[in-house]
Amino acid sequence: MTIIIISLLLLASLLPHLTFTAHVNVGIVDGTEAKPNSKPYMVSLQTYGKREHICGGFLISNEFVLTAAQCRNGSEILVVVGAHDLRYSQSSDVIRVKSYIPHPDYIPSTFQNDIMLLRLEKKVELNDNVRLISLPKKGEDVEAGILCNVAGWGATRLVPQSYRLMEVNTTTKTQRDCQRRWGSKFFPSQMICANGSGGSCSGDSGGPLVCGNTAVGVTSFSGPLHCNYDRPNVYTKISPFIQWIDEQMTG
Structure with a gap:
């Protein structure tokens, strides 16, 4: 009985450390939690009614989001900007989409031309938590091993x-x-x-x-x-x- 009690006490002392390790080592897949607002160009695309996250996207101007064409599922999409923890996003962070512009040659079965622009209903106000990210020049490819x-x-x-x-x-x-x-x-x-x-x-x-x-x-x-x-x-x-x-x- 003494051994069991000692074992339980040791396990209890380790629980906070085990919980912390599990939290920081989960991720996209085996990634880590990003520093809050360290990626101010990131947006969450969500369904209009249930407010469920369905895809990511990123701001390339104060009026346009770039994302994948596959993310257009027929229903209205809301764009959440400046968020880190989606549970605490404010109503001011949510913007409706004015127009959906998937690439005209997108092929769902092969994911060819899987790219889409979203024109926002209003221009976003850029600040420390909401910023743009730059794009490459035409023909400027990234090398292997980067x-x-x-x-x-x-x-x-x-x-x-x-x-x-x-x-x-x-x-x-x-x-x-x-x-x-x-x-x-x-x-x-x-x-x-x-x-x-x-x-x-x-x-x-x-x-x-x-x-x-x-x-x-x-x-x-x-x-x-x-x-x-x-x-x-x-x-x-x-x-x-x-x-x-x-x-x-x-x-």
Whole structure:
């Protein structure tokens, strides 16, 4: 009995440490919680009625959000800006979408041209918690072996969705390696793949692949079994779409 009591006391003393470790090591998939408001360009796309997070996105102007075309499911989308923990977002952070502009050649079955612009109903007020992120120039591709970062409120290893913004580092792969792993599903002219100790998962689609201070990709799809683990994550390459983006924003 004495041994049992001692064991229980030891377990009780360890519980706070175990809880803390589990909290900080969950993530996008095996990522960590982002520092609050360290990614002020990130937005959460949510369904109008239930206010459920469905995708990520990012601000490229005070009126436009860039995201994935797959995130348009037919219902009205609300854009939440300046948030870290979605449970505490304010009504002033929520903006309705004025117009949806998916790429006209988007193919759902293959995720080709998986990119979309959202024109907001009103211009956002830029501040410390709400900022823009830069895009690459046309034809400016990221090289293989570059350490980048992805973030989102999508599924983690422990829960189907994270209320807090999570992030993880990931490394870009060669086009040859991406094609070897994905075969005919990978289109080098408009896709990038990357992987690392963690990566994107369900609910992270539409968020940016950020290398340095530039968004070079839009989170598109991952392996069917374990997100980042069976195959590298795939991102829509932004640089081939710069002219299309500029035309939509100025047209």
